[in-house]
Amino acid sequence: MMQADEIIQLIAEALPDARVEVQDLRGDGDHYAVTVQSAAFQDMSLADQHRMIFTALQGRVGGLLKGMTLTTIIDERAK
Secondary structure (H helix, E strand, C coil): CCCHHHHHHHHHHHCCCCEEEEEECCCCCCEEEEEEEEHHHCCCCHHHHHHHHHHHCCCCECCCECEEEEEEEECHHHC
């Protein structure tokens, strides 16, 4: 089980400019919907954006974190 605050902290450490929203989908601390908005995603493929978030979560997806839907958004204010 992982707490939403821990997810936010890990992503914020990797992407300091990120705005992160986390929703516990089942109320069990195991299944989350995560939305991350960051200027760091500029000029990156969707696969690379997601890889960046999975790396930030340090291998916890599939272990402590059983399931996660991920949405990434390029922060257009960075242009």
